[in-house]
Amino acid sequence: MRGIGKRFRSGVAALAGIDLDIGDGEFLSLVGPSGCGKTTLLRIIAGLAEPSEGERRLSLGPDGGGRMSRERVGFVFQDPTLMPWGTVVDNVLLPFRIAGRAGPAERERVGTELRAVGLAGFERAYPRELSGGMRMRVSIARALVTDPDLLLLDEPFAALDEITRMALNDDLLRLWEARRTTVVFVTHSVFESVYLSTRIAVMTARPGRIAADLPIELPQPRDRGLRTSPNYAAICATVSDELARAMADRSR
Amino acid sequence: MRAGRSLRLWRVAAPLAVGFVFLCVWEIVVRVNGVPRYILPSPHEIAVSLWTDGPSLLGSLLVTLRVTLAALAAATVLGGGIAVLFSLSRILELGFFPYAVMLQVTPIVAIAPLIIIWVKEPFLALLVCAWIVAFFPIVANTTVGLNSADRNLLALFRLYGASRGQTLRYLKLPTALPYFLTGLRISGGLALIGAVVAEFVAGTGGTETGLAFRILEAGYRLAIPRLFAALFLLSLTGIVIYLVLDLLSRLLLRHWHESAIDEEEE
Numbered sequence: 023m024r025g026i027g028k029r030f031r032s033g034v035a036a037l038a039g040i041d042l043d044i045g046d047g048e049f050l051s052l053v054g055p056s057g058c059g060k061t062t063l064l065r066i067i068a069g070l071a072e073p074s075e076g077e078r079r080l081s082l083g084p085d086g087g088g089r090m091s092r093e094r095v096g097f098v099f100q101d102p103t104l105m106p107w108g109t110v111v112d113n114v115l116l117p118f119r120i121a122g123r124a125g126p127a128e129r130e131r132v133g134t135e136l137r138a139v140g141l142a143g144f145e146r147a148y149p150r151e152l153s154g155g156m157r158m159r160v161s162i163a164r165a166l167v168t169d170p171d172l173l174l175l176d177e178p179f180a181a182l183d184e185i186t187r188m189a190l191n192d193d194l195l196r197l198w199e200a201r202r203t204t205v206v207f208v209t210h211s212v213f214e215s216v217y218l219s220t221r222i223a224v225m226t227a228r229p230g231r232i233a234a235d236l237p238i239e240l241p242q243p244r245d246r247g248l249r250t251s252p253n254y255a256a257i258c259a260t261v262s263d264e265l266a267r268a269m270a271d272r273s274r
Numbered sequence: 275m276r277a278g279r280s281l282r283l284w285r286v287a288a289p290l291a292v293g294f295v296f297l298c299v300w301e302i303v304v305r306v307n308g309v310p311r312y313i314l315p316s317p318h319e320i321a322v323s324l325w326t327d328g329p330s331l332l333g334s335l336l337v338t339l340r341v342t343l344a345a346l347a348a349a350t351v352l353g354g355g356i357a358v359l360f361s362l363s364r365i366l367e368l369g370f371f372p373y374a375v376m377l378q379v380t381p382i383v384a385i386a387p388l389i390i391i392w393v394k395e396p397f398l399a400l401l402v403c404a405w406i407v408a409f410f411p412i413v414a415n416t417t418v419g420l421n422s423a424d425r426n427l428l429a430l431f432r433l434y435g436a437s438r439g440q441t442l443r444y445l446k447l448p449t450a451l452p453y454f455l456t457g458l459r460i461s462g463g464l465a466l467i468g469a470v471v472a473e474f475v476a477g478t479g480g481t482e483t484g485l486a487f488r489i490l491e492a493g494y495r496l497a498i499p500r501l502f503a504a505l506f507l508l509s510l511t512g513i514v515i516y517l518v519l520d521l522l523s524r525l526l527l528r529h530w531h532e533s534a535i536d537e538e539e540e
Contacts, residue, residue: 107448120440149530
């Protein structure tokens with residue numbers, strides 16, 4: 023019940039000939055210029071959009087067979103995408119409510135998840151009473167509450183200020199280290215992707231392709247100190263070069 | 275905050291001051307020019323008439339109010355229900371919405387006589403007229419609201435395998451609530467207008483008389499102060515209906531919707 027291998031190939035204008043295997047417990051970042059189809063790719067992985075060519079396959083467990091249950095995917099959008107009429111608890115409880123079980127055990131689970139993202143004490147707050155960073159935390163808690171095998175994040179921190187963003191980077195890293203959920207993270211920030219990922223796929227635009235696939239061999243667990251280490255800077259430079267080359271290829 | 279508090283004070287004081295000045299000018303103009311009361315009574319005479327005819331006028335008001343509230347209730351239930359049906363089936367919406375518009379744009383005065391002929395029970399006839407006027411804003415607004423759900427939230431519901439019923443209940447209905455309440459506030463006033471128009475067309479019909487008929491009657495008898503008194507009660511009723519629905523809207527939306535949040539709070 024852990025782990026997903028995925029093969030995916032699509033050939034619309036947005037994405038072309040993408041081969042991607044995502045390993046169990048990986049933290050994969052998709053980095054690329056805007057309009058390169060990162061979001062489309064993520065939606066296809068989630069099953070929210072169908073590829074026009076190719077196939078996506080989810081393998082579950084050692085036998086590699088079987089359909090992945092709906093609840094096993096968590097999705098975090100660019101906006102917090104909360105229901106403004108519901109409290110924090112209502113919002114995080116949503117996946118359980120849809121699954122038709124929102125009993126005491128699930129409520130307990132929601133409480134645990136809110137503590138994990140640092141929102142203990144805000145259970146009864148409404149989204150409009152929270153800051154942008156806190157709303158995003160609610161959104162992350164909602165994605166994680168079902169204990170998904172696959173967590174998909176679509177530029178979740180793009181709209182946040184630098185300080186909040188760094189804090190949320192650290193929190194996300196901590197959450198991932200604790201559970202080793204497979205993560206696919208879409209971003210256009212090289213620094214963010216290197217800091218968080220075990221692997222980075224650099225994408226080009228129109229049609230979206232994967233130009234480079236780089237494992238990030240940085241020690242774990244990671245913390246703020248890493249951001250200033252020479253090693254980190256070197257990898258950031260490599261990824262930036264790949265990105266620049268990918269974009270130059272396109273314009274040529 | 276000082277600015278905020280004084281603004282709140284003005285919100286009550288300013289309209290009252292305007293009204294008071296207006297009444298004073300009216301009184302003075304009527305007295306100075308000696309305008310006969312069957313043309314334009316002074317506010318003082320209207321107040322006297324309101325006092326003496328008050329009890330009987332209130333009885334008539336209750337008749338009109340019953341029609342209004344029943345029509346509003348029917349508009350809420352049927353209007354909301356039709357909007358939900360529309361949201362469940364696009365074909366249904368495409369097929370029926372133009373006819374809802376047609377019903378809306380046809381002047382009620384023009385079809386009221388027909389309805390009064392067709393529907394034997396007078397109360398029911400008035401109710402139908404008022405309902406026709408009142409239901410459209412609820413249908414139109416609620417339909418828009420039901421179609422306005424956040425696209426990412428819709429995707430999320432799909433991701434978690436929500437049924438249509440669940441999406442409706444947990445996402446579309448709450449999204450539509452502010453739209454519905456806007457429609458309801460408009461419909462509250464329209465139901466009253468519909469009831470009055472229907473009464474005008476129907477006359478007494480040999481039953482209890484509503485406020486509109488009292489206005490007609492007072493006009494025929496040149497009892498103009500009473501006419502004004504009835505008119506005053508009618509607008510007061512309209513204002514009260516609006517305020518009640520506005521309060522309801524604020525209570526329901528107080529936690530989350532921008533429209534229900536005080537400006538000072540942010």
